[in-house]
Amino acid sequence: MISKVQSAVISGIEGQMIELETHIANGMPNHVIVGLPGQVVKESKERVKSALKVMGIRFPDTRITQNLYPAYLRKEGAHLDLPMAVGILTCMGRMNQADKRFGFIGELSLEGHIRPIKGALSLIEGMKHAGITHIVLPEGNLNEGRYVDSVSLYPFQTLEAMVAAFESDSLSPCTPENPSFESIIQAEHFRDVIGQEGAVRAAEIAAAGFHNILFSGPPGSGKTMIARRLIGILPPPDRDERVEIAKIKSAFEVQENFEYASNRPLRAPHHTLTRAGMIGSLLPGEVTRAHRGILLLDEMAEFRSDVLESLREPLSTGWVNLTRHHHAVRFPARFMLVGTMNPCPCGNYFSEDVACTCTTHAVKKYIGKLSGPMLDRFDLNIYIDRVETPRGARADGNLMRLRIESAHALRKEMEKAGTTMSYDPEVSDMADRYYEKGKFSMRRYKKLLALSETIALLDQRTRVQTSDFYEAYAFGGQNRLAEVK
Numbered sequence: 001m002i003s004k005v006q007s008a009v010i011s012g013i014e015g016q017m018i019e020l021e022t023h024i025a026n027g028m029p030n031h032v033i034v035g036l037p038g039q040v041v042k043e044s045k046e047r048v049k050s051a052l053k054v055m056g057i058r059f060p061d062t063r064i065t066q067n068l069y070p071a072y073l074r075k076e077g078a079h080l081d082l083p084m085a086v087g088i089l090t091c092m093g094r095m096n097q098a099d100k101r102f103g104f105i106g107e108l109s110l111e112g113h114i115r116p117i118k119g120a121l122s123l124i125e126g127m128k129h130a131g132i133t134h135i136v137l138p139e140g141n142l143n144e145g146r147y148v149d150s151v152s153l154y155p156f157q158t159l160e161a162m163v164a165a166f167e168s169d170s171l172s173p174c175t176p177e178n179p180s181f182e183s184i185i186q187a188e189h190f191r192d193v194i195g196q197e198g199a200v201r202a203a204e205i206a207a208a209g210f211h212n213i214l215f216s217g218p219p220g221s222g223k224t225m226i227a228r229r230l231i232g233i234l235p236p237p238d239r240d241e242r243v244e245i246a247k248i249k250s251a252f253e254v255q256e257n258f259e260y261a262s263n264r265p266l267r268a269p270h271h272t273l274t275r276a277g278m279i280g281s282l283l284p285g286e287v288t289r290a291h292r293g294i295l296l297l298d299e300m301a302e303f304r305s306d307v308l309e310s311l312r313e314p315l316s317t318g319w320v321n322l323t324r325h326h327h328a329v330r331f332p333a334r335f336m337l338v339g340t341m342n343p344c345p346c347g348n349y350f351s352e353d354v355a356c357t358c359t360t361h362a363v364k365k366y367i368g369k370l371s372g373p374m375l376d377r378f379d380l381n382i383y384i385d386r387v388e389t390p391r392g393a394r395a396d397g398n399l400m401r402l403r404i405e406s407a408h409a410l411r412k413e414m415e416k417a418g419t420t421m422s423y424d425p426e427v428s429d430m431a432d433r434y435y436e437k438g439k440f441s442m443r444r445y446k447k448l449l450a451l452s453e454t455i456a457l458l459d460q461r462t463r464v465q466t467s468d469f470y471e472a473y474a475f476g477g478q479n480r481l482a483e484v485k
C-alpha cells in the first residue's frame with residue numbers, strides 16, 4: 001500500500017506544499033528517502049524510528065521507500081519528521097489515511113515529543129494556499145498559526161497523543177483567540193533632538209514617503225542620533241506587512257512565544273559586515289531582516305565597497321535573488337535605506353568652524369567609496385553641522401508621527417480610489433526646465449516629483465504646489481558629496 005501525507009517546505013521565505021508518498025514492501029530492511037531531501041531530512045529516519053519505538057511500535061524490518069513530491073524542489077528542515085512518521089504509521093495500518101485537507105508539520109524528539117519548528121507561519125500559509133485547511137502542528141507553534149485566517153489548527157505535544165486523537169475520533173481543532181495589533185510608539189524619543197530643524201524636517205519627509213535618506217556631517221553633529229530615531233515615526237505596518245515581517249522573523253528562529261511584529265524592524269549592522277551577511281546566503285541577510293522597515297548604515301564609507309554595491313539590486317527591485325545548492329531562491333528586501341557618513345576622514349570638510357586636515361586626494365578617496373549610482377539612490381541628502389550649544393525647540397515626535405500617519409492614510413485612500421496626485425502647471429514647467437538644463441538625471445527628476453508629492457501629502461493636499469517642489473529640491477536636488485567627487 002502507498003500512503004500519502006501533505007506537508008510543506010520553505011523556499012525563500014514562502015511555504016510550498018509538498019506530498020510525501022510512503023511505500024513498504026518485502027525485501028531487505030532498508031529505509032530510502034528520495035525527492036531531493038536535505039541532510040536534516042535524511043536524518044529524520046533515526047528520529048522517526050526512535051519515536052515509534054517509544055510508542056511500543058516495532059519499526060518494519062522491510063523495505064521502506066519515501067518519496068517527496070515535487071522532486072525538483074529541495075526539501076530542508078526537521079519539520080518533515082512528523083509527516084514521515086505519519087506516512088509510515090498509515091502504511092503499517094496503525095493510523096487511517098488522513099483526509100486530503102490535512103497537512104502535517106513538526107520535528108520529533110527521540111522520545112516522541114513534537115518539537116516546535118522554524119518557519120511555521122510560512123509553512124502554514126503555503127499549505128493554506130494549496131487548499132489544505134486542517135493543519136497538525138507542534139503545540140509550541142500554535143501562536144504563529146493563529147494569525148492565518150480560515151485554517152483549523154490541531155496542536156500536539158507528542159506523536160502518541162496525535163495518533164490517539166486521530167484513531168479515537170476525538171480530533172477537534174483548537175480555536176486560539178485573535179491577536180491584537182497594537183504598535184508601540186517610540187516617537188517621543190525625538191524630544192532629545194534640539195534645534196536642527198532642517199534635518200528634523202527632512203526626517204519627517206523621509207518617514208512619510210519611505211524615502212532613502214543620507215545624513216552627512218562632522219562627528220558629534222547628531223546625525224546618527226536623528227537617523228536612529230526615524231524608526232519611531234514611520235507609519236505602523238498594516239496587517240499584510242505584519243505578516244511579511246513575522247514570516248521573516250519566524251524563518252530565523254523557533255518562536256515559542258511568538259508575537260506578531262507590532263513595529264517595523266530597524267537593522268543597524270556593523271561596518272565589518274560581509275556581502276553574504278548583507279544580502280544573505282544560506283539564511284536571509286540584513287536587507288531581508290530590514291524588510292518593511294529601516295536598514296541603517298552608520299558611517300557608510302567604512303563599509304566595504306562590494307557590500308554597498310550589493311544593495312543596488314534590492315534597492316531597485318525590493319528582492320534579493322540568490323543561488324543556494326544550485327537552486328534559485330529569492331528573499332523579499334523592501335526597506336528604507338538610512339545612511340550617515342563623515343564627508344572626509346577627519347569629518348570637517350564642510351564644517352564652518354573647524355578646518356579639515358585631510359588632503360584633497362584623501363577626501364575624494366573617502367567619498368569615492370560610495371559610487372555615483374549609490375549616492376543617487378538617496379532621495380534626500382542632508383548635511384548637519386556641529387553646534388556648540390544646541391539652540392531651538394525640541395523636536396515634537398508625536399506631532400510628526402500624527403502628520404506622517406495622516407499623509408500615509410491619504411495616500412492609501414487615493415490608492416484605493418485609483419486616483420493620482422495632480423500638479424500645479426508651474427511645477428511641471430519648472431521641473432522640466434531644470435531637467436532640460438541638465439541639473440539632474442532622469443532618476444533624480446522622478447525622485448524630486450515623488451518627494452514633492454510626499455511634501456504635499458504631509459500638508460494634507462493631493463495637489464503639488466511650487467513650494468513643495470522647492471522644498472524637495474532643497475533636500476534632494478544636489479548632493480554636496482557628489483560635487484566633491
Ligand SMILES: [Zn+2]
Nearest residue numbers: 344346356358
Ligand atoms: Zn577632513
